[in-house]
Amino acid sequence: MINNIYNKIYSPPKFVLVEEIGKNLEFILKDKIKNIFKAGQDLLIEVSKENLYQLLKELKENPELKVNSFQSVATYKISKKNFLIINLTSFVNNFSVLIKIEISGRELENGCTEIVNVLGEFYEPVNFYRDRSKLISENSDIKIFCQSLDGLDCFDLNISTDNDIVKEAYVDIDISRVVGNHYYKGLEIYDLIAYISRFDWKAGIFPEICLCSAFEELLQLKVPERARYIRMLLCELYRISNHVYFISNICNILGYDVAYSLSLLERERVLKLIETVTGSRIVPNFIRIGGVKKDISEEIIFSIRKSLPILYKNIRRIEKIIIDDFLVIERLKNIGIIGKEIALDYGISGPNLRASGIRYDLRKDKDFISYKDFSFTVPICRTGDCLDRVLIRFNEIFQSLKIISQIINKFPSGAFIKRINLSRIEFKSEAVSHGIECPHGLFKIYIEVEKSNINSLIVKGPSINSLILSEEILKENRLEDINLILTSLDISPGEIIST
Amino acid sequence: MLFVLKKIFYIFTILLVNLYICEYIGNKLTARIELRRGYRITRIRGAGFPLIRFFKYLSRDSRINIWTFFIFLLSFLMWSAVPITANLVLVEMDYSLLVAITFYIGLIIVLFFNSSRTSYSAIFSEASKKVLILLSFLAPVLFSIVSIVLISKTLSLKEIVNSQYQHWNIIFQPLGFITFFISLFLQLKLLGISRKSYLSTEIDIGKEGIGLGKIVEKISVYMIVLFLIIILNILYLGGWQNIYFIRGEIVLAVKFYFIFILLLLMDKAIGRIDSYKLLVRINWKFLIPVSLFNFIVTLGFFVARNVYSLI
Numbered sequence: 001m002i003n004n005i006y007n008k009i010y011s012p013p014k015f016v017l018v019e020e021i022g023k024n025l026e027f028i029l030k031d032k033i034k035n036i037f038k039a040g041q042d043l044l045i046e047v048s049k050e051n052l053y054q055l056l057k058e059l060k061e062n063p064e065l066k067v068n069s070f071q072s073v074a075t076y077k078i079s080k081k082n083f084l085i086i087n088l089t090s091f092v093n094n095f096s097v098l099i100k101i102e103i104s105g106r107e108l109e110n111g112c113t114e115i116v117n118v119l120g121e122f123y124e125p126v127n128f129y130r131d132r133s134k135l136i137s138e139n140s141d142i143k144i145f146c147q148s149l150d151g152l153d154c155f156d157l158n159i160s161t162d163n164d165i166v167k168e169a170y171v172d173i174d175i176s177r178v179v180g181n182h183y184y185k186g187l188e189i190y191d192l193i194a195y196i197s198r199f200d201w202k203a204g205i206f207p208e209i210c211l212c213s214a215f216e217e218l219l220q221l222k223v224p225e226r227a228r229y230i231r232m233l234l235c236e237l238y239r240i241s242n243h244v245y246f247i248s249n250i251c252n253i254l255g256y257d258v259a260y261s262l263s264l265l266e267r268e269r270v271l272k273l274i275e276t277v278t279g280s281r282i283v284p285n286f287i288r289i290g291g292v293k294k295d296i297s298e299e300i301i302f303s304i305r306k307s308l309p310i311l312y313k314n315i316r317r318i319e320k321i322i323i324d325d326f327l328v329i330e331r332l333k334n335i336g337i338i339g340k341e342i343a344l345d346y347g348i349s350g351p352n353l354r355a356s357g358i359r360y361d362l363r364k365d366k367d368f369i370s371y372k373d374f375s376f377t378v379p380i381c382r383t384g385d386c387l388d389r390v391l392i393r394f395n396e397i398f399q400s401l402k403i404i405s406q407i408i409n410k411f412p413s414g415a416f417i418k419r420i421n422l423s424r425i426e427f428k429s430e431a432v433s434h435g436i437e438c439p440h441g442l443f444k445i446y447i448e449v450e451k452s453n454i455n456s457l458i459v460k461g462p463s464i465n466s467l468i469l470s471e472e473i474l475k476e477n478r479l480e481d482i483n484l485i486l487t488s489l490d491i492s493p494g495e496i497i498s499t
Numbered sequence: 500m501l502f503v504l505k506k507i508f509y510i511f512t513i514l515l516v517n518l519y520i521c522e523y524i525g526n527k528l529t530a531r532i533e534l535r536r537g538y539r540i541t542r543i544r545g546a547g548f549p550l551i552r553f554f555k556y557l558s559r560d561s562r563i564n565i566w567t568f569f570i571f572l573l574s575f576l577m578w579s580a581v582p583i584t585a586n587l588v589l590v591e592m593d594y595s596l597l598v599a600i601t602f603y604i605g606l607i608i609v610l611f612f613n614s615s616r617t618s619y620s621a622i623f624s625e626a627s628k629k630v631l632i633l634l635s636f637l638a639p640v641l642f643s644i645v646s647i648v649l650i651s652k653t654l655s656l657k658e659i660v661n662s663q664y665q666h667w668n669i670i671f672q673p674l675g676f677i678t679f680f681i682s683l684f685l686q687l688k689l690l691g692i693s694r695k696s697y698l699s700t701e702i703d704i705g706k707e708g709i710g711l712g713k714i715v716e717k718i719s720v721y722m723i724v725l726f727l728i729i730i731l732n733i734l735y736l737g738g739w740q741n742i743y744f745i746r747g748e749i750v751l752a753v754k755f756y757f758i759f760i761l762l763l764l765m766d767k768a769i770g771r772i773d774s775y776k777l778l779v780r781i782n783w784k785f786l787i788p789v790s791l792f793n794f795i796v797t798l799g800f801f802v803a804r805n806v807y808s809l810i
Contacts, residue, residue: 164624164628251770254770254771255770255771256769256770256771257529257532257766257767257768258532258767258768261532325769325770327769327770327772327777328770330777331770331777479624480775
C-alpha cells in the first residue's frame with residue numbers, strides 16, 4: 001500500500017522573498033496601506049477598515065499572489081485600542097499575510113460584522129465567525145453534546161438529518177471560549193513556556209518550540225547546533241506519539257480492540273523515550289530561549305537507537321493488521337472526502353492537507369530548525385478520505401523514524417544552550433509571527449512586544465480550520481460516521497479553547 | 500409446589516453462576532488486552548469485579564420504565580422451556596423449541612420498545628435500527644432450525660438431543676451450523692457483550708441509562724447469548740449426550756464455554772461492524788441464501804424419504 005503512494009518524486013519548494021512581495025504590494029496600493037513590513041516569517045499589513053476590500057481583492061485576484069486560504073481571525077487589546085488580526089495564506093506561493101485593523105470597542109462588541117461581511121465575500125469559511133445562533137436553532141434537529149463525542153470535548157454539534165443522512169452540520173464552540181486573551185499577562189517568560197504547551201496536549205513540545213523560536217527571532221539569537229538537534233529529535237518523537245495516538249483513537253471507534261491496544265503500547269514506548277529525555281511525558285517544559293533545558297547523554301541516545309527497529313517493526317505490524325482487514329477498509333473508504341480546492345479554501349494544513357494531494361510541509365518548504373541536513377520525503381495521498389488520512393500518518397511515522405536515525409548518527413557535540421540574561425532585556429517595538437509544522441498542521445504564534453512587555457500573544461492552532469471544514473464534509477454522510485470523520489481530522493481540543 | 504420452586508431455584512442459580520463466570524472471562528480477556536491495573540480483587544480481571552460493577556451501576560440514578568420489568572421477566576422466562584440438562588426443565592412439553600424461540604423474539608421486540616425511553620432521538624433511531632437488524636438475522640436462524648426439525652421430526656428439544664445418540668446433527672447439517680454460528684456472532688457483535696457500546700450509538704457511549712435499567716439490559720444481552728449458545732449445542736452438538744464415561748452435564752459445560760470463549764476472541768479480533776450496509780449485505784447475500792439452500796435440500800430429502808419412500 002505504501003509503495004502505491006509516490007514518494008520518490010519531489011519538486012523543490014518555491015523560494016519566495018517576502019520583502020519583495022511587500023514592496024510590490026506597497027507600489028500597487030500606495031495610499032490604501034498604512035504600513036507594511038516583514039514580521040518574522042509573515043508579511044504584516046496595517047490597513048484601515050475602509051480599504052480592506054481593495055486589499056483583499058488584490059491579494060486574492062493577483063495571479064502572482066493567489067492568497068486563497070483563510071487561516072484565522074483574532075482580536076486583542078493594547079492600551080485601550082482594539083485590533084483585529086486576519087491571517088491568510090497562499091500554499092501555492094508559500095507565504096502568508098497578516099492584516100492588522102484597528103477597531104472601536106463598540107464594533108468589537110457587535111462581533112465586527114462589517115469586517116466579517118467584507119471577508120465573507122472572498123473567503124467562505126469566515127461565515128463560521130458570524131452570529132449563527134438563530135440559524136442553528138432553526139435548521140438543526142439533533143444536538144450532539146460535547147461530552148458525547150469521544151475525545152473531542154470542546155464543541156457541540158448541531159445537525160439536521162434526512163433518513164440518517166446528514167444534511168446540515170453546525171459546530172458551536174461557545175463552550176470552549178473560556179480563555180481570555182490576557183492569559184499571558186503577569187506571567188514571566190519561563191512560566192509562559194511551561195504554560196503554552198497546554199494548548200496542544202497531544203504534542204506538547206511544539207508550542208514551546210514555536211514560542212522560543214519567536215523570541216529567538218526577536219533577539220536575533222542563533223541556537224547551538226546540538227540544541228537544534230535535540231529539538232528536532234523531540235519533535236519527531238512527539239510526532240510519532242501523536243500519530244500513534246491518532247491511530248489508536250481510530251481503532252477505538254472502529255471497535256478494533258487488538259489494534260487499539262497494540263498502538264497504545266507503542267505510544268507508551270515512545271512516551272517512555274520522551275520521559276528519559278525530558279523527565280516528563282505530556283507537557284515537557286523542556287525548551288528554553290537559546291537552547292534546551294538539559295543535555296542528552298550517550299546512554300539515552302543508545303536506548304533510542306535500540307528501540308528504533310522495535311518501533312518500526314511493531315508499527316508495520318499494526319499497519320498490516322489494519323490494512324489487511326477488509327472490514328476496516330470498507331468502513332474508512334470514501335467517507336469524509338476532502339477535495340483539493342476545498343482543502344485550500346478552508347486553510348487546513350498538515351497531514352490532512354497532504355492526504356488531499358497537496359505537498360506542503362514547513363519542514364521542507366521553510367527553513368524550520370535544521371531539517372535541511374536530513375534526507376526524507378513528504379508523503380502525499382490522492383483522494384483525501386478517512387483511509388488516506390490514516391495511511392498518511394503511518395507514512396509520516398516511518399519518515400520520522402528515518403529522521404531520528406539520521407539525527408542520532410549525526411549528533412554534534414558542543415553546548416546545548418546559549419545562556420542569556422532575560423531579566424534586563426529590552427525589545428524594540430516589534431511584531432513577530434512564527435509558525436512550525438506540528439503533527440496536526442501549521443501551528444502559529446503572533447507576538448507584539450514593547451520594551452520588556454508582551455503586548456499581545458495570539459496562539460493559532462491548525463485544529464480550528466479542520467473543525468470549520470468538518471461542517472462541509474459531514475454533509476451527505478451517515479449519522480454513524482460522524483464520530484469517525486471528526487476523529488480522522490485529528491482535532492486537538494486545547495487549540496480550539498485558545499481561539 | 501415445592502418441587503417446582505426447587506427447580507426454579509436450581510435453574511436460577513445455574514444461570515447466575517454462569518453469568519458471573521462469563522462476565523469474569525470477558526473482563527479478564529479485556530484486561531489482558533488492555534493491560535489494566537488495579538487492586539487485586541476489584542481490578543478488572545479480579546474475581547470480584549463483576550460484583551463491583553453491579554454495585555457501581557446500582558449506585559447511580561436510575562430511570563426504570565415498564566419495559567425494564569418486561570425485559571427482566573422475559574430474559575428468565577425464556578429458560579422455562581429450555582432443558583439445561585436431561586432432567587432440569589421447568590415445563591416439559593412437546594413443542595418447547597417453538598416456545599423458546601417465541602420468547603426470544605419477544606425479548607428482542609421488548610428491547611426495541613425499551614430503546615424509546617431515551618430522550619435523544621439519535622440514540623433511539625440507532626438502537627431501533629440495531630434491533631431491526633437483529634430481527635433480520637433471525638431469518639437464517641429460523642431456516643436452520645426448520646431444517647433440524649425436518650431431520651428429527653420433532654419440536655421438543657429433549658427429543659432432538661435424544662435423536663443425536665449416534666451422530667451429532669452437525670454432520671448432516673454443516674451449512675446450517677455455519678449460518679447459525681455466523682448469525683449468532685453477528686448478533687453478539689450488535690449487542691456488544693464486551694464493548695461499552697450496548698444498544699446505543701457510538702455517539703453516546705455508555706452514558707445513557709446508567710442504573711438498575713442498565714443492569715437489566717446487560718443481563719438480557721448475556722441471556723440472549725447464553726440462550727443461543729445452548730440452543731446451538733442442543734441442535735447441532737449433541738446437547739447433554741455422554742461421551743464415553745464423561746457425564747453429559749460436564750460435556751455440555753465444556754462445549755458451552757469453548758464456544759463462548761471462541762466468540763469472545765473473535766469479538767476482540769474483528770472490529771465492530773457498524774456499517775449497516777455491510778451487515779445487510781452479509782445477511783441478504785450470504786447467510787439467507789446459504790440457509791435457504793440448506794433448507795431446500797433438506798426438504799427435498801425429507802419429501803423423497805417420507806412421502807415417496809425413495810431413500
